[in-house]
Amino acid sequence: MSRRARASGARWTTDAGIGVLLEESHALPLVDVDLILRAGALHDPVGKEGLARLAARMLRMGTRKLTSDAVDEAIDAMGASVSIDVGHGTTRIHASVIRRSLPALFDLLGSLLRAPALRASDLGLLQRETVSDLLSQRDNDRWLAGRAFRGHLFGDHPYGRPAVGSAATVVASTRKDVEAYLETHLVAPGLTIGVSGAVTESDLKALIDRAFGALRTGQPQPMAVAAPRVQRGRRVLVIDKPDRTQTQVFVGTLGTRFRDPVFYPLVVANTVFGGTFTSRLVREVRGERGWSYAASSRLGVDRQREAWALYTHPSNEHVADCIALELGLIDAFVEQGITAEELAAARSFLVKSHAFDRDTASKRLEPRLEGEIHGLPEAFYSRYVEHVGGVTVEQARDAVRSRLSARDLSIVLVASAAEVAGPLAKLPGVAQVEVVPFDAV
Amino acid sequence: MLLGRPRMNHADLEARLNANVARTNARVRFVEEVPFGDSLRIQRWTMGNGLGVLLLRDPSAPVFSYQTWFRVGSSHETPGKTGQAHLLEHLMFNATRNHPHGEFDRLLEAAGGETNAATWVDWTCYYENLPASELGLAVHLESDRMAHLKLERQKVVSEKEVVVSERRDRVDDDVEGRVSETLYATAFGRTHPYGWPTIGWMTDIEGFTPADCREFYRTHYAPPGASVVLVGDVDPEHALSLLQEHYGPLRGPARPEAPAVPRSRQRAERRKIVRWPTPTPKLAVGWHAPPYGDFDHAVLTLIDQLLVGGRSSRLYLDLVREREIASEVRMSLAPFQHGGLVDLWISAREGHPVARSLAVVEKHLARLRRELVSEDELDKVKNRLELGFIGALETAQGKADQIGFCETVASDPRHTFVRLEEYRRVTPEDVRRVARAVFVDARRTLVEVVPTTRGRA
Incomplete structure (x- = not known):
């Protein structure tokens, strides 16, 4: 384990290769946790746009021992909230939790990332939900305008492709696609953990080592994206x-x-x-x-x-x-x-x-x-x-x-x-x- | 654990502050000090001119939030003049006798500040968030516009255009905004103070004159109708002396009597249809809810969480996850002084009529009225509410929001902590009792959205 001090807060790399950044504050009994993976919609294959987002959301759908309903029940019961945001180059799982439940939250997040169940039935459920959400978003004029603007500005460049995909591309992804995506990108050296709030460095080290110490190692995929070109006129x-x-x-x-x-x-x-x-x-x-x-x-x-x-x-x-x-x-x-x-x-x-x-x-x-x-x-x-x-x-x-x-x-x-x-x-x-x-x- | 510092001798401080103050309006009086959490404390002061002052020293960051809460909102308006409180809120950022148009924002931005305002049925709130060194600027600008606003014809005309644009954005082109407006107007009636929208009916907005605005301003914007809330890394003695200097010369009419807000007499279910270019049907259902200050409002907040709070909540699980007949289900409980609505919003999935979702909702409401909720499930929603409670107190503005709102609506600046204790006290019997009292079909209003166009998936 290596550590170098920064004036603004602690930073270290775990033995598994995960970068950790801590901003400690005990003003309130609250902790925010960000798990950031250096992979996102840029890695979506053409025709399967939305795959990175589906894969990230599948991480929340349980392990072999936990159903997705049990995961949701556990998150709500511990006084936590968990959200997932997939951008072009990153996948971020954000959690807020009452301090007393922090160990339980880390245990849950660790088990979800180490051994996600990836059930085909859960993938189908997420695909149907996504298609339904895309339809509902048509009520939101600003969302429509923003989505169309990016496609119009960037054209075929990956920045023009929405991370959520479209109804046609979302249903094109299979369980094998999700499994392969996570196999490739969900590796410890590709993960950065950011924690802010009421936890000490020594407590956090123990929690992260227990939760993520056994996360698969490997080489993260390079993130290459070409420069977009201005469309004339x-x-x-x-x-x-x-x-x-x-x-x-x-x-x-x-x-x-x-x-x-x-x-x-x-x-x-x-x-x-x-x-x-x-x-x-x-x-x-x-x-x-x-x-x-x-x-x-x-x-x-x-x-x-x-x-x-x-x-x-x-x-x-x-x-x-x-x-x-x-x-x-x-x-x-x-x-x-x-x-x-x-x-x-x-x-x-x-x-x-x-x-x-x-x-x-x-x-x-x-x-x-x-x-x-x-x-x-x-x-x-x-x-x-x-x-x-x-x-x-x-x-x-x-x-x-x-x-x-x-x-x-x-x-x-x-x-x-x-x-x-x-x-x-x-x-x-x-x-x-x-x-x-x-x-x- | 919140940070704090030793308590001070308020009698000595009051004597020092008033030592050389001749003007009665400028004299300050210490009223009380009340805890705000484990180690922060709110000081309550009043000025001779009736201005209420609530101070919370919080040194956790070198910033402060300065808020002015006026006890006037859309419920103080009259039919034909709806939207007046909100229009005046917009106009308050214009010229005063001491500052030309635009200078208010320019001075605050140059000091690194952020400013905005909000209006609802019971109140109007203005705020500035600034670095700790800029307290004098906030006090000067807020005291100036409380008394010296210029309501020029040209600016009233252009600001009405802005409010028209805001109304189109939030209501006329937004299905949820339109449904919410229809729901309240139907449940309370268009002439009830809670029955018209805070932004106002379009014809009323377009009809306002500068004279209307001046009259509303003169009647409601004066020290007796306002509380200043100051939270942040500031010295109370310095802050109070600034308030004396800048608000001391102000006086105004006595606060007008609060409007009579009659209780709803709804005795039979009411229904409305809204036709809209939307891909899927939607439904809003509203039931009359208790006033914010009541213990039963806290119980109803827990019921809201039981039904739709989080992915393990009863209605989310049943409608969205298991049956897959809705894409979204939400509840909203109005925090109104005299009791608003608790309303449910369902967006159906394509091909599934909202009547099916409503039948499922009715089944769950019947269960709440019939069975006691388990202690485990109740503990779960209490934990969720505690997370939201803590998160709301992270910043100086978050604390000031809570103090100002609770003082204005519940007459207790620490009510947010009282509310947390109330959540903890709620029993399964409370949940069943309140569910039986509130979720009564004869006191509900339904607004159904019927799509006029279909979107392809």
């Missing part, structure tokens, strides 16, 4: 849904990645553009015109370039004007960057509000976990204040110009097409408007 996709009184709108292009040298200048610039209540987008769309209750821009980040996306939901009568306004704001942002006054305000906000990124143990742990999973240098997050505080007007302007394209934009709407589609073709730079029914997404 301003392209509009309308997801047609009847009886909408307003329109969900995403406008965006490719943004940044973790190892991008201009990552922090982009963070500051995005804060100015649409990251706070006083940002340009919120001021113009909501403050001045009252067109949309929500207005924001988000800068995603991953191993390769993720999306930079604006979100608004104007009423049908204002859709074309609102998108035209957003396009104008993007043009000005890319051509002129930000002002010194805007920069000072954004830097001040980001630096001072950093206190709220660190006011609980779980928040302090999160950047350490992200750095560990993505192999980032420790200074990437630990020197956040210096990174953000040191950005200049020129750096922000150059970062925006070099990364964000005002010419190449995906514009995706969920709307009643007959009411809004006409004026969209006249938006500046728009070459095509495609309309698809909402139940085809």
Whole structure:
């Protein structure tokens, strides 16, 4: 077992090769546990999208000695909650638990990961549940718009494929697929455990060694993903849904990645553009015109370039004007960057509000976990204040110009097409408007 | 274990704070100190102008949450003027006599702060979360907008547009929002204070004038109708002296009488149909529930958990896992001062009518009315509730939320701990008694969603 101390908390590697990060706090009798596997939807075979998510959810469906109902009963009875989130490059099992039940939680999680039952009947149940959930999500216009936006922006790139898959691909996975997936990816050196809350380092070591000491070893699969390519032009996709009184709108292009040298200048610039209540987008769309209750821009980040996306939901009568306004704001942002006054305000906000990124143990742990999973240098997050505080007007302007394209934009709407589609073709730079029914997404 | 520090001599502190204060409105009076968990303590003070103050020093992080709870919500409105409390909440972020439009947010963001607000039937709450060094800014800005808000015509017009957009997002284009609104209007009636939506009917929102807003502001926004809740790494003496300086000059009309909220007289089942472009049928069922402050509200919270809390709950297991006739089942218990609804939401799976799900629900409710729940099952849901209780207290804002809500709705800032004790006291007999009292068919309302289009899987 090796151990190196970090100023912010303990980190060690177990004999089995599991990386462990601890952020200790005894303020409340509560512990959060994250089991993070370096595998996710990027590993889904084409035609079997959703396999990684199914495999992760199968881990919760019991062992040879425990049925899935018994697992659920045990989790609820100990005063715990367990959730599973599968992204492109990671699978995260998150648990919160009352301190007194922590040993029982670790024993349960250990048995589930060491010897999952992988019953065919449970897989069928999860597949039917997933298909049903996908159907239900069509009630959620923002979800529909977000899913369609990523497909439109990234095209055939893996980032455009939803981790949940589609009804057709979810039912294509077999028990053997799930077994093979876990055989390949569920190995101790591919696992990182993050724990925050009321547990000491020595207690945690004993709990982890008992629960995960016998987890299979092996080599984790390398995570290779190609850089996505910008699709040219301003392209509009309308997801047609009847009886909408307003329109969900995403406008965006490719943004940044973790190892991008201009990552922090982009963070500051995005804060100015649409990251706070006083940002340009919120001021113009909501403050001045009252067109949309929500207005924001988000800068995603991953191993390769993720999306930079604006979100608004104007009423049908204002859709074309609102998108035209957003396009104008993007043009000005890319051509002129930000002002010194805007920069000072954004830097001040980001630096001072950093206190709220660190006011609980779980928040302090999160950047350490992200750095560990993505192999980032420790200074990437630990020197956040210096990174953000040191950005200049020129750096922000150059970062925006070099990364964000005002010419190449995906514009995706969920709307009643007959009411809004006409004026969209006249938006500046728009070459095509495609309309698809909402139940085809 | 929560952190704390030794108790202080409040009489000495009160004397020091009032030593050079001539204005009666600015004088502070210590009322009581009450425990908040094992080692934190809430100090209750009042100012001469009627402002209530609740202080909790919590040094666990160098931040604080500053909240202002006004005892006015949508139940204080009148038919034809619904949504007024919520519209005013939006307008409170605009210009004052001392700060032009936009400066409130600019100053807070420059200080690293986050601010927002919320309105519900019994209250309106404003909050700022800031680094510990910025207390003076929060006190200044909140006291300023309590007394000096400018309600200009142009801003009232544009903010009404924002609220219209919010209503379309939350209600007019959202099946759950539409059903919830229909359920409450049907169960209570459209002229009952709990029967109209907090966001207001669309025609009422569109009809508000600046004069309406000024009248509501003058009537309800004054120190006697408000409590300031401050939680975080702050020194109480410094905080109280700032409150004296900034709120001391304020005074306002006496708090208006609380509205009469009559008990529901529903004696027969009520039904409504909502037609909606959704792929599957849905059903909402609401029963009248006790007021938040009642012990039976705690019992009903446990019943909610027994039925739908977690994957081992009775209805989730039966409807979603075993029969596979529903994709989702949830319950919601309104935490209203005078008793709202406990409502059940079922989203059916494709090809399965909601009537089948309802029949299963009725079977489980009959079992609750007939049989005593086992101690093991009761312990399980108590553990789940304890987890949620602890999780809600992680941050300064989480603690302030609990204190402000409990003070406003239950007249006891530590009621969240009282509630935890109530959960622990609940017996199987309590569960059966409350199930028999609440789940009565003649006092239920059903809203069924009938799909107008079908989606392909």
